[in-house]
Amino acid sequence: MATEASGHRAAIAALLIGHVCILGNCRRSDSPDAIQQRARFLLRQGSLKEALVAADAGFRREPSWRFRLLKAEILISSGKAPEAMEILRGGELPATPDLQARLMMHRGMAKILQSDYAGAGDDLDRARQLAQPLHDALLDAEIDLRLGGLQIRKSDLTSAEATLRRALGTATSVGDPYLEAAATGNLGVMFLNSFRYDEAIYWLDRAREAFIQLGSVSSIARASGNLGWCYYQLGDYDKALAHLREAKEGFEKLGNRYEQQIWLGNIGSVMIDRGDFNAALEQTEQALRIAREVKDQYWMAAWLDNLALASIRLGRYDAAEIYNRQALDLKQNLGSRSVSYPRVNEALIAAGRGQFAPAERLYRAILAEPSDDPTPVLEAESGLAELLVQLKQYDRADGQFRAAIALVEGRRSNLTRDEYKLSYLSSLIDFYQRYVDFLVSQGNSERALEVAESSRARVLDERLHSTESARRSITTAGLKQFARASHSTLLSYWLAPTRSFLWVVTPDEVQLHVLPPEKEIGGLVEAYRTFIENLRDPLDSEFPAGKKLSEILLGPVKASQTRIIVVPDRALHSLNLETLPDPQNSAHYLIDRVTVAVAPSLGVLLQARKLSNATRSLLLIGDPEPAVEEYPKLIYAGREINLIARSFAPDRRLVIEGPQAYPAAYRAAAPSRFSWIHFAAHASANRESPLDSALILSRHDAGYALSAREVMEVALNADLVTLSACRSAGSKTYSGEGLVGLSWAFLRAGAKNVVAGLWDVTDMSTANLMADFYEQLTKNVAPAEALRAAKLRLIQSQGPYRKPFYWGPFQLYAGTGL
Numbered sequence: 001m002a003t004e005a006s007g008h009r010a011a012i013a014a015l016l017i018g019h020v021c022i023l024g025n026c027r028r029s030d031s032p033d034a035i036q037q038r039a040r041f042l043l044r045q046g047s048l049k050e051a052l053v054a055a056d057a058g059f060r061r062e063p064s065w066r067f068r069l070l071k072a073e074i075l076i077s078s079g080k081a082p083e084a085m086e087i088l089r090g091g092e093l094p095a096t097p098d099l100q101a102r103l104m105m106h107r108g109m110a111k112i113l114q115s116d117y118a119g120a121g122d123d124l125d126r127a128r129q130l131a132q133p134l135h136d137a138l139l140d141a142e143i144d145l146r147l148g149g150l151q152i153r154k155s156d157l158t159s160a161e162a163t164l165r166r167a168l169g170t171a172t173s174v175g176d177p178y179l180e181a182a183a184t185g186n187l188g189v190m191f192l193n194s195f196r197y198d199e200a201i202y203w204l205d206r207a208r209e210a211f212i213q214l215g216s217v218s219s220i221a222r223a224s225g226n227l228g229w230c231y232y233q234l235g236d237y238d239k240a241l242a243h244l245r246e247a248k249e250g251f252e253k254l255g256n257r258y259e260q261q262i263w264l265g266n267i268g269s270v271m272i273d274r275g276d277f278n279a280a281l282e283q284t285e286q287a288l289r290i291a292r293e294v295k296d297q298y299w300m301a302a303w304l305d306n307l308a309l310a311s312i313r314l315g316r317y318d319a320a321e322i323y324n325r326q327a328l329d330l331k332q333n334l335g336s337r338s339v340s341y342p343r344v345n346e347a348l349i350a351a352g353r354g355q356f357a358p359a360e361r362l363y364r365a366i367l368a369e370p371s372d373d374p375t376p377v378l379e380a381e382s383g384l385a386e387l388l389v390q391l392k393q394y395d396r397a398d399g400q401f402r403a404a405i406a407l408v409e410g411r412r413s414n415l416t417r418d419e420y421k422l423s424y425l426s427s428l429i430d431f432y433q434r435y436v437d438f439l440v441s442q443g444n445s446e447r448a449l450e451v452a453e454s455s456r457a458r459v460l461d462e463r464l465h466s467t468e469s470a471r472r473s474i475t476t477a478g479l480k481q482f483a484r485a486s487h488s489t490l491l492s493y494w495l496a497p498t499r500s501f502l503w504v505v506t507p508d509e510v511q512l513h514v515l516p517p518e519k520e521i522g523g524l525v526e527a528y529r530t531f532i533e534n535l536r537d538p539l540d541s542e543f544p545a546g547k548k549l550s551e552i553l554l555g556p557v558k559a560s561q562t563r564i565i566v567v568p569d570r571a572l573h574s575l576n577l578e579t580l581p582d583p584q585n586s587a588h589y590l591i592d593r594v595t596v597a598v599a600p601s602l603g604v605l606l607q608a609r610k611l612s613n614a615t616r617s618l619l620l621i622g623d624p625e626p627a628v629e630e631y632p633k634l635i636y637a638g639r640e641i642n643l644i645a646r647s648f649a650p651d652r653r654l655v656i657e658g659p660q661a662y663p664a665a666y667r668a669a670a671p672s673r674f675s676w677i678h679f680a681a682h683a684s685a686n687r688e689s690p691l692d693s694a695l696i697l698s699r700h701d702a703g704y705a706l707s708a709r710e711v712m713e714v715a716l717n718a719d720l721v722t723l724s725a726c727r728s729a730g731s732k733t734y735s736g737e738g739l740v741g742l743s744w745a746f747l748r749a750g751a752k753n754v755v756a757g758l759w760d761v762t763d764m765s766t767a768n769l770m771a772d773f774y775e776q777l778t779k780n781v782a783p784a785e786a787l788r789a790a791k792l793r794l795i796q797s798q799g800p801y802r803k804p805f806y807w808g809p810f811q812l813y814a815g816t817g818l
């Protein structure tokens with residue numbers, strides 16, 4: 001996808017900035033020192049042409065290495081690495097060790113931009129050796145900035161984090177605000193490239209504010225652009241567009257046409273995802289004009305791809321054909337491996353024109369060609385099926401859909417290379433949405449439910465790089481039997497662009513209900529979440545989103561059971577249905593009448609439930625010492641631990657807290673022997689790499705994160721794991737992805753249920769809620785009912801804790817039934 005390439009390419013180059021003078025130090029004169037400082041100030045501001053003019057003037061006045069190095073640094077900041085290398089090669093080496101170190105540092109940076117990572121590493125190592133005897137902390141930090149950038153490019157993100165934190169610490173200790181801001185921004189870039197967008201936003205926001213104080217226009221714009229990319233990946237399109245526009249306007253004012261077109265094109269990409277194709281065309285056409293002006297064929301091809309796609313969606317097939325042909329020609333000239341995408345577009349254009357026979361030939365030609373990238377193959381399979389639907393050859397269309405599913409399920413998850421992963425997942429979700437909609441249109445709603453549920457497991461395995469088959473044998477008879485045995489009503493939601501679905505499974509029947517499109521439901525969910533997180537009380541307000549959501553999502557549910565098991569989808573992963581007004585009595589919340597649990601899929605519920613051989617005891621771990629600044633001390637974690645521990649005799653509990661609450665302590669505690677496990681700590685949810693989601697514990701042996709990958713390696717017998725942590729659920733809005741990250745990792749490790757939070761609540765209310773919850777558990781109350789009882793106690797209180805902000809984030813996720 002052009003959006004991914006543009007965002008990552010811009011982000012990696014965005015904040016690799018060295019030390020420059022602060023404005024107050026610059027003198028107004030024409031001495032070489034003053035010229036040098038003026039050039040550096042212009043460089044910091046992003047006025048690269050003016051900075052180069054000043055550096056040239058300084059070199060004419062004093063043909064020295066300091067001005068050669070300054071010119072090279074400006075050229076590197078302009079993306080002109082070959083020109084910089086020419087300057088850095090010529091003549092004798094500088095006479096002093098500090099200039100020699102800077103020479104090697106700039107050579108290393110130029111080689112990073114030219115993708116010569118081995119050479120860059122050698123040069124930066126040499127720069128470090130030359131700088132070491134000088135004991136110059138600022139020079140050391142500047143080298144660390146470049147080294148951190150190299151490590152990001154090489155995807156050595158663990159090393160990059162350590163390097164950049166070291167640079168930040170040095171810059172802070174010596175009081176250099178610009179270098180501190182640069183290190184802060186680079187940490188944001190590192191987290192962005194780690195797909196840890198929440199943490200990236202923390203650092204990029206800090207960097208942006210620091211650069212505003214410093215008046216560095218170009219760095220403000222880069223930080224804003226990277227923030228826009230983060231919000232785009234999190235699905236917050238309004239914030240994404242605001243930041244991307246700030247980046248575009250910043251570079252437009254500076255006259256930096258190259259970066260202006262990158263952020264313009266990214267705005268167009270967001271517009272495509274929002275379905276605003278006319279606006280996408282306008283923005284992307286501007287980006288293409290500038291890309292042609294600056295003669296960057298990579299970006300020209302990217303924007304032509306997006307223009308072709310937007311034109312196809314608008315039915316402008318003549319324009320789409322022109323854009324697509326130009327994109328294909330450029331990609332062939334560049335030796336790109338992604339030429340299959342324009343070929344898929346050729347087939348879509350032919351089908352849109354009603355040229356069905358040529359379209360079929362084009363699709364089959366794609367299927368006949370070997371490809372490392374599975375996305376075009378899947379899109380061709382899906383396109384063929386859609387073509388047969390248009391021809392009203394429904395039996396053949398169903399056969400084509402089934403053939404595509406066989407292809408998907410026969411392909412091992414780890415065969416998809418990382419650069420193809422996101423586009424493949426997007427296409428996989430789109431394919432399942434088309435097939436489910438087709439089956440419903442054909443009146444085969446029960447088969448549609450089976451396909452929807454199997455797709456959830458398939459996408460989960462793709463996200464987790466699993467080589468195990470996650471398919472479940474799902475039958476309507478089996479689902480009705482489970483509903484009867486568990487005294488539950490099962491709700492399976494499916495959100496899609498044109499129309500959404502809800503299957504209601506009771507002991508007696510399976511009913512299908514058609515719901516509004518995803519965009520309408522998602523907008524209501526976002527509005528209601530914002531309302532709740534602003535500490536509003538839905539029962540004391542006429543705010544319409546809650547009532548409307550209740551009518552849409554719960555209105556069709558007429559079952560008499562007082563227990564509901566929900567399988568959410570996409571935007572619904574961030575909504576706790578308990579917080580909605582009860583459609584049967586809007587003066588009360590749904591939780592007043594119903595016990596609610598959440599499941600990743602209906603197939604998970606049908607797994608055989610293993611008997612626990614754990615003793616009735618509790619492992620309690622948390623209240624860690626802060627390991628990094630973005631995860632400060634949790635004020636009430638210690639209180640929470642003390643309140644929970646009171647419900648257990650000393651011989652039935654193991655408490656690990658404070659500096660002893662480090663990752664290795666979890667494994668050393670032999671967690672398989674406990675029936676309940678409770679964490680009171682921060683958590684990081686990695687949406688793109690779920691196994692890198694982690695609980696943030698105390699630092700020990702340089703490590704502080706207990707990752708989901710490590711969690712899955714430790715078998716459990718626990719009836720319940722509670723993650724009383726910030727952002728612990730780690731859900732993502734991918735269709736079928738369901739619960740990823742920490743909660744899913746604990747379920748996979750053997751926990752039968754997991755309680756996790758959807759948003760942060762750092763308050764005494766959480767400690768009280770958890771203490772009540774465990775008191776209920778010790779009385780042999782089932783986890784779902786125990787959690788509901790603890791929440792109802794808050795709701796029935798007369799204080800502020802009755803509001804859903806305080807009790808609403810905590811949900812029970814069922815792994816193998818209730």
